[in-house]
Amino acid sequence: MQKITCSAPGKIYLFGEHAVVYGESAICCAVDLRTQVQACLSDTVQISSVLGDTGIDHDRYPYVSSVVEKMSEITDIKGIKLCIKSDIPVGSGLGSSAAVTIATIQALNLLFECGLGAEDIATLGHSIEKKIQGVASSTDTYVSTMGGVVMVPLKKKLHIIDCGIVIGNTGKFSSTRQLVSNVAQLKKNYPKIIDPILSTIGRISLTGEKMVAKKEYESIGVLMNINQGLLDAIGVSSPELADLIYAARNAGAYSAKITGAGGGGCMVALTPLSEAEQVASAITRVGGKAIITKVTEHGVRVE
Ligand code: MEV
Structure with missing residues (x-):
């Protein structure tokens, strides 16, 4: 495989943000706003979006750069071209960083046949968010990986709501x-x-x-x-x-x-x-x- 595109959703909280950081329960829903990451094999690392074109760049692309570095510890990534498009506004509470992290992990996982399952992807995504943000609950990355309506920290899937x-x-x-x-x-x-x-x-x-x-x-x-x-x-x-x-x-x-x-x-x-x-x-x-x-x-x- 030379090329793959993966996408992951943003999320809203029905209840529980902030309290979830202290282990309280929260209910979160994946919503139909997605970030798409197209990954193509290449000789160098290239990352591009409306924010501009660059290589590994922890200022402009902290999440994607960290994913490439982390995935390079699992598999041999000589080069990769990542093109990112998103309908999720950045820094707005809708989980844009989780969505780009999770979509990038899955794109590299499939392209390089790393064999990561959904739980592994959510766990790796959470560790990357935590490293960059300092404190982060596993909510955003888990919901972006699994979709649907999820109760955390139990990771219990609830019925979809359709209002x-x-x-x-x-x-x-x-x-x-x-x-x-x-x-x-x-x-x-x-x-x-x-x-x-x-x-x-x-x-x-x-x-x-x-x-x-x-x-x-x-x-x-x-x-x-x-x-x-x-x-x-x-x-x-x-x-x-x-x-x-x-x-x-x-x-x-x-x-x-x-x-x-x-x-x-x-x-x-x-x-x-x-x-x-x-x-x-x-x-x-x-x-x-x-x-x-x-x-x-x-x-x-x-x-
Ligand atoms: C941010 O989307 C939600 C917070 O609860 C922080 C977190 O859960 O990591 C404020």
Whole structure:
């Protein structure tokens, strides 16, 4: 084989971001926004995307460069040309780094016949995210590899949900590393206040699991909105996120909350299918970039 293209999805959190870093439960869904990596055998290492063309470059392509280096420890990679295309906005809480990491691992895995299975790919992807971000739960890389709706840290697959999913991007870059560190500092300063908030977020996920199984979207929505209040309490919301969240709720969403690290980046609204367009327009009117999408069963795959 000379050439292969693999893709992997981004994700949204129904419940549990930040708390998951401390071992609490979270529920995450792969969504139909994907990053594609085409890998062709070559004499040198070349990486290209809208960010430009380069070789191994840990500033511009930290995830892809690390994957090439790690995979070179498993197999003999003399050269490789990687072309990346993505519909997942970068640094927005939708798991763009996990998706490019996982799609690149699978492309090299198949091209060089390394024999890695899905669990190996997710584990390797997580170790790369952890190395680059400092702290990272295994959620993003696991969901991007497996697809569907997943409860972590149990790694339990739940039934797919089929309501409308509307993402609102504030357009403001957010650093997961910084936000996770802010929460860690708050937890250190006020453990008696912050610890119960994080464990309540974990309990929201455990309660939400039953509602996801029954597709009770109104009840899922109530819990997501409570989760949002708690994310606000730990300091990861922002005025821009709040504007998009309230616009979505007022336009008929079941719920709206931050997804991912917060501080900027994206919010997500769950909507009846018939209301998705209306919620997207409301998000756009208050300055957000709206994306209507759906949950996908498809994790990493060959295109
Ligand atoms: C980022 O998408 C989600 C956080 O919980 C960090 C992590 O799980 O690694 C904030």
